[in-house]
Amino acid sequence: MTTTPSTTAGTLADPDTPFAVVDVHKALRNIDRLAAKADQLGVTLRPHVKTAKSLDVAALMHGAAPNPVTVSTLAEAEAFADGGYTDISYAVGIDPHKLPRVLALLRRGVTLRVLLDSAEQAAFVAEASRRAGIGIPAQIEIDCDGHRGGLKTDDPALLDIGHTLHDAGCLDGVLTHAGESYFAYSAEERRLAAENERDTAVTAAGKLRAAGLPVATVSVGSTPTAHAAEGLTGVTELRAGNYVFFDLVMAGLGVCRIDDLALSVVVTVIGHRPEYGWIVTDGGWMAMSRDRGTGAQPQDQGYGLVTDLAGRPIPGLVMSAASQEHGTITARDGATLPDLPIGTRLRILPNHACATAAQHRGYHVIDSSRTGTDAPAVQAVWNRVSGW
Amino acid sequence: MTTTPSTTAGTLADPDTPFAVVDVHKALRNIDRLAAKADQLGVTLRPHVKTAKSLDVAALMHGAAPNPVTVSTLAEAEAFADGGYTDISYAVGIDPHKLPRVLALLRRGVTLRVLLDSAEQAAFVAEASRRAGIGIPAQIEIDCDGHRGGLKTDDPALLDIGHTLHDAGCLDGVLTHAGESYFAYSAEERRLAAENERDTAVTAAGKLRAAGLPVATVSVGSTPTAHAAEGLTGVTELRAGNYVFFDLVMAGLGVCRIDDLALSVVVTVIGHRPEYGWIVTDGGWMAMSRDRGTGAQPQDQGYGLVTDLAGRPIPGLVMSAASQEHGTITARDGATLPDLPIGTRLRILPNHACATAAQHRGYHVIDSSRTGTDAPAVQAVWNRVSGW
Numbered sequence: 001m002t003t004t005p006s007t008t009a010g011t012l013a014d015p016d017t018p019f020a021v022v023d024v025h026k027a028l029r030n031i032d033r034l035a036a037k038a039d040q041l042g043v044t045l046r047p048h049v050k051t052a053k054s055l056d057v058a059a060l061m062h063g064a065a066p067n068p069v070t071v072s073t074l075a076e077a078e079a080f081a082d083g084g085y086t087d088i089s090y091a092v093g094i095d096p097h098k099l100p101r102v103l104a105l106l107r108r109g110v111t112l113r114v115l116l117d118s119a120e121q122a123a124f125v126a127e128a129s130r131r132a133g134i135g136i137p138a139q140i141e142i143d144c145d146g147h148r149g150g151l152k153t154d155d156p157a158l159l160d161i162g163h164t165l166h167d168a169g170c171l172d173g174v175l176t177h178a179g180e181s182y183f184a185y186s187a188e189e190r191r192l193a194a195e196n197e198r199d200t201a202v203t204a205a206g207k208l209r210a211a212g213l214p215v216a217t218v219s220v221g222s223t224p225t226a227h228a229a230e231g232l233t234g235v236t237e238l239r240a241g242n243y244v245f246f247d248l249v250m251a252g253l254g255v256c257r258i259d260d261l262a263l264s265v266v267v268t269v270i271g272h273r274p275e276y277g278w279i280v281t282d283g284g285w286m287a288m289s290r291d292r293g294t295g296a297q298p299q300d301q302g303y304g305l306v307t308d309l310a311g312r313p314i315p316g317l318v319m320s321a322a323s324q325e326h327g328t329i330t331a332r333d334g335a336t337l338p339d340l341p342i343g344t345r346l347r348i349l350p351n352h353a354c355a356t357a358a359q360h361r362g363y364h365v366i367d368s369s370r371t372g373t374d375a376p377a378v379q380a381v382w383n384r385v386s387g388w
Numbered sequence: 389m390t391t392t393p394s395t396t397a398g399t400l401a402d403p404d405t406p407f408a409v410v411d412v413h414k415a416l417r418n419i420d421r422l423a424a425k426a427d428q429l430g431v432t433l434r435p436h437v438k439t440a441k442s443l444d445v446a447a448l449m450h451g452a453a454p455n456p457v458t459v460s461t462l463a464e465a466e467a468f469a470d471g472g473y474t475d476i477s478y479a480v481g482i483d484p485h486k487l488p489r490v491l492a493l494l495r496r497g498v499t500l501r502v503l504l505d506s507a508e509q510a511a512f513v514a515e516a517s518r519r520a521g522i523g524i525p526a527q528i529e530i531d532c533d534g535h536r537g538g539l540k541t542d543d544p545a546l547l548d549i550g551h552t553l554h555d556a557g558c559l560d561g562v563l564t565h566a567g568e569s570y571f572a573y574s575a576e577e578r579r580l581a582a583e584n585e586r587d588t589a590v591t592a593a594g595k596l597r598a599a600g601l602p603v604a605t606v607s608v609g610s611t612p613t614a615h616a617a618e619g620l621t622g623v624t625e626l627r628a629g630n631y632v633f634f635d636l637v638m639a640g641l642g643v644c645r646i647d648d649l650a651l652s653v654v655v656t657v658i659g660h661r662p663e664y665g666w667i668v669t670d671g672g673w674m675a676m677s678r679d680r681g682t683g684a685q686p687q688d689q690g691y692g693l694v695t696d697l698a699g700r701p702i703p704g705l706v707m708s709a710a711s712q713e714h715g716t717i718t719a720r721d722g723a724t725l726p727d728l729p730i731g732t733r734l735r736i737l738p739n740h741a742c743a744t745a746a747q748h749r750g751y752h753v754i755d756s757s758r759t760g761t762d763a764p765a766v767q768a769v770w771n772r773v774s775g776w
């Protein structure tokens with residue numbers, strides 16, 4: 001994992017705005033927190049790299065030796081394979097059309113697991129494996145909370161799929177994701193969601209095993225449940241992605257503090273409309289994404305909260321509106337709009353780190369433990385993987 | 389303008405999903421429609437390339453000879469300058485930090501106009517011009533509807549700014565944008581918005597001229613008002629961007645028909661949850677963007693409407709939910725969910741073409757006038773400009 005040194009920028013005051021910033025101090029703190037939790041629970045952590053999509057960020061998690069990762073696209077799988085990763089789970093239901101790229105990675109010596117929840121997909125995977133003479137490792141997606149895909153544990157298709165996969169040398173295990181935990185606002189709700197996620201995965205694995213089918217992997221995880229789980233008996237691995245950066249949605253749930261947010265976007269003040277109470281910036285939805293995740297939370301944070309360039313929150317300021325290349329900052333809760341002249345740089349903390357990061361080609365990297373200055377030094381510029 | 393021939397794909401059935409598709413037949417029809425309108429109104433059309441961000445799409449507008457364009461980022465300005473464009477307006481209020489890149493383009497022989505609405509910005513532009521010995525052409529942004537930036541026509545700063553710019557050899561003219569026309573649901577409202585946009589720009593130009601200040605450019609435009617304007621006396625140029633692709637927001641306003649939408653995203657069915665009435669695809673918000681523009685319209689279209697791979701609408705189907713790499717399609721209005729097996733390809737028509745296009749690195753190009761097949765042939769793959 002190589003860190004690309006910064007070639008363009010001395011400090012966050014230098015590059016043209018908008019651009020994305022990663023604070024490695026906070027990212028490492030977030031990484032250490034979940035690593036300690038996984039250690040305590042006695043499970044392997046398999047980070048989902050869909051949030052940062054960066055070999056450099058993954059190196060923060062893994063150090064020198066590439067370790068298990070989860071990906072959301074084959075483009076990520078291929079980029080991480082190029083970076084030396086050999087243990088990759090592709091956690092989106094497999095489109096049979098994509099199996100040639102899966103087989104190409106397997107032929108390179110990468111253990112790439114696919115996910116499926118239907119007899120049709122299992123038949124495609126089994127057939128492709130037989131033709132290629134390579135068992136494509138496959139996990140059966142289990143639905144624990146009605147959030148998205150997966151089979152219920154009592155679905156009779158579970159065993160049929162298990163047999164189809166096993167007969168073709170493909171059966172790896174089961175995977176579930178407590179997506180509804182993104183709406184769990186109390187620690188107790190998240191604890192129960194984690195318990196349910198575990199129970200569901202372990203029940204499904206038990207049903208397969210009771211039918212004589214070997215289950216190697218029992219995979220669970222989401223950022224809220226990973227932090228809330230109190231016991232993961234029977235589970236072999238824990239997945240989470242957002243936790244490396246966190247965001248306002250996670251802070252709104254109580255999974256992290258605002259101070260833990262490691263991703264932000266630097267913008268510049270380009271206008272004022274005092275008659276409306278607006279400060280206009282050059283960071284619109286192109287820079288922040290259209291994600292309004294906190295809009296469904298008790299405290300709506302608009303398009304994001306505002307800090308100064310050093311990362312100190314400016315109380316009462318919110319990015320309340322966005323067009324393509326314009327952001328509107330307003331004051332709320334009786335706060336006074338500060339005097340922020342044209343050219344002032346600010347940082348916006350996003351609703352949803354996965355969506356905001358995706359609007360950028362890379363990250364300017366700072367380390368907030370090393371600087372007390374108003375314009376943090378840029379340590380490096382890291383690239384992101386994009387596309388599919 | 390070179391068209392990159394397709395090297396990867398025979399038809400829309402071939403590339404891995406999700407990917408963006410441009411139908412040149414519909415794009416050309418949309419382009420011809422507004423070109424005819426501009427001719428009829430007797431104004432220059434200066435297309436905003438922020439929607440497609442593609443030299444190839446711009447070539448559809450301009451043919452062999454590059455013509456006036458509007459851009460939303462300096463990255464677009466630089467890419468279009470590289471493509472031979474020499475008449476470019478950068479229609480986002482200028483950040484003084486970006487003036488060195490503006491000057492670099494001017495030194496290359498590109499007439500790049502900047503936009504501003506404050507005495508502070510005018511002073512920065514005048515000072516940079518004097519230092520460089522190059523008058524940076526600048527337009528004064530005028531607010532016609534309280535949508536975003538700009539000066540009201542009665543703001544005393546208008547003349548001060550005009551003098552500052554003129555004294556430095558920078559004053560080019562005035563620009564206004566009827567952003568509130570995106571909420572004008574009747575032809576009459578849009579006609580009135582266009583009239584107000586024109587009146588406001590012409591009034592501002594008149595005030596400057598009455599003070600002895602020369603005004604070359606009087607620029608107006610938005611996709612809804614450009615199509616609704618009945619007379620543009622006093623206006624020199626018309627801007628619009630979205631019109632090349634159109635989208636569900638524009639169709640919801642009545643500016644176009646669903647059949648005019650030239651941009652879509654090809655996705656593949658990867659799952660079924662009959663108990664919830666869901667078809668799951670591999671196109672989530674990463675492919676569609678998080679834009680929910682129709683959510684504020686009388687007919688909410690979710691994350692998009694669904695067609696088959698040939699582009700024929702599938703009545704009653706809507707993409708009702710999205711996660712990062714998953715889309716959920718449901719039936720509404722009593723429609724029956726059709727049988728769409730795993731691997732079936734569909735196309736999703738987006739809420740907001742600018743936002744959806746931005747999620748992709750390029751476009752697979754088809755021509756719906758040339759094919760009657762179920763899987764349209766891919767004529768080319770066109771790149772997009774990204775970043776800032």
